[in-house]
Amino acid sequence: MTQSAAPITMPADWRDFFALTKPRVMTLVVFTGLCGLLAAPGSINPVLGFTAILCIALGAGGAATLNQWWEADIDAGMKRTSNRPLPTGRMRREDARDFGILLSAGSVMVMGLAIGWLAAAILALSIVYYAVVYTIWLKPRTPQNIVIGGGAGAFPPLIGWIAVTGDITAMPILLFAIIFVWTPPHFWALALFVQSDYAKVGIPMMPVVRGEKSTRRQIVAYCVVLVPVAVAPWAIGGTGPVYGIAALALTLAFLALSLPVGMRQAVPGDGMRPEKRLFAFSVFYLFALFAALVADRLLIDAGVIA
Ligand code: HEM
Numbered sequence: 001m002t003q004s005a006a007p008i009t010m011p012a013d014w015r016d017f018f019a020l021t022k023p024r025v026m027t028l029v030v031f032t033g034l035c036g037l038l039a040a041p042g043s044i045n046p047v048l049g050f051t052a053i054l055c056i057a058l059g060a061g062g063a064a065t066l067n068q069w070w071e072a073d074i075d076a077g078m079k080r081t082s083n084r085p086l087p088t089g090r091m092r093r094e095d096a097r098d099f100g101i102l103l104s105a106g107s108v109m110v111m112g113l114a115i116g117w118l119a120a121a122i123l124a125l126s127i128v129y130y131a132v133v134y135t136i137w138l139k140p141r142t143p144q145n146i147v148i149g150g151g152a153g154a155f156p157p158l159i160g161w162i163a164v165t166g167d168i169t170a171m172p173i174l175l176f177a178i179i180f181v182w183t184p185p186h187f188w189a190l191a192l193f194v195q196s197d198y199a200k201v202g203i204p205m206m207p208v209v210r211g212e213k214s215t216r217r218q219i220v221a222y223c224v225v226l227v228p229v230a231v232a233p234w235a236i237g238g239t240g241p242v243y244g245i246a247a248l249a250l251t252l253a254f255l256a257l258s259l260p261v262g263m264r265q266a267v268p269g270d271g272m273r274p275e276k277r278l279f280a281f282s283v284f285y286l287f288a289l290f291a292a293l294v295a296d297r298l299l300i301d302a303g304v305i306a
């Protein structure tokens with residue numbers, strides 16, 4: 001290796017530690033956790049509510065940090081991830097590992113002591129699910145990695161809900177199910193336009209292993225399944241019509257945007273516009289759906305709707 005390949009550019013500072021927590025992805029994790037907490041029946045002391053959400057954010061950030069500690073070599077080989085703190089050499093791997101363990105363990109302990117041990121146990125489960133089950137075990141082994149691994153990101157609203165109620169009922173399970181079914185179209189839309197990156201580093205993502213055609217069909221299939229799953233909280237009487245109508249409209253729009261992705265055969269260099277649009281909409285979709293859940297609850301509490 002030549003001297004010019006040495007990647008060390010500048011020492012780590014707080015921005016690198018912050019970047020390890022994948023803050024952009026975690027905004028939606030924190031938002032869905034907060035919405036779970038706000039939509040749950042009953043109330044929670046605001047300080048405790050804030051603590052619960054902080055613990056979800058720190059735990060998710062800790063898991064994301066451990067994910068990057070483990071995958072530093074893989075990240076170095078992909079254009080999208082090569083600028084992260086570890087592949088660029090701005091940070092020592094041990095520092096990232098220690099930071100990840102500190103955030104993970106600290107968040108679970110505080111959640112347990114301040115909120116309750118059921119919420120803490122599910123937070124611990126989701127951290128282990130993302131950092132170990134998904135990152136170490138599933139991701140390098142099977143194209144179903146994100147289908148099964150999607151469970152990790154589906155826990156936050158369940159944790160938020162349990163922080164208020166202390167028990168698991170049909171509603172938080174349905175919120176889990178929504179994110180679980182949403183994850184494959186969210187990620188495979190992106191994987192379709194970065195698949196050469198994944199192929200280069202030997203990660204068996206669906207488009208690489210089963211091919212584009214099959215991935216496209218599966219994206220549409222998950223969007224079809226998402227329609228009844230997203231509407232189910234209303235159908236079982238867990239929400240009012242504001243959520244129900246918003247869920248139906250948003251999920252049908254998501255399905256409609258998946259159809260051009262499902263039907264077409266992209267040619268290299270054609271911009272992959274339908275795939276990029278679907279990926280962007282997937283993020284908006286979950287924000288809007290969970291916002292509708294909270295709006296519905298506030299309107300019911302205010303007596304505006306029944
Ligand atoms: C196994 C499941 C998932 C995989 C493999 C995955 C993968 C990705 C990837 C590779 C990106 C590209 C941008 C980046 O690297 O920062 C991304 C973006 C994003 N993901 Fe996911 N994701 C998953 C689940 C989730 C979940 C559960 C959420 C939240 C509930 C989420 C929220 C987001 C958001 C908000 C972005 C956009 C970030 C931005 O604006 O740059 N993802 N996801």
Ligand SMILES: CC(C)=CCC/C(C)=C/CC/C(C)=C/COP(=O)(O)OP(=O)(O)O
Pocket residue numbers: 025029056059060063067071081123126127130139150152153155156
């Ligand atoms: C509370 C808690 C622990 C929540 C989990 C958070 C969460 C959103 C998990 C989903 C997994 C995720 C963002 C994977 C990113 O894929 P990757 O890591 O394979 O992506 P990369 O290729 O960008 O590294």
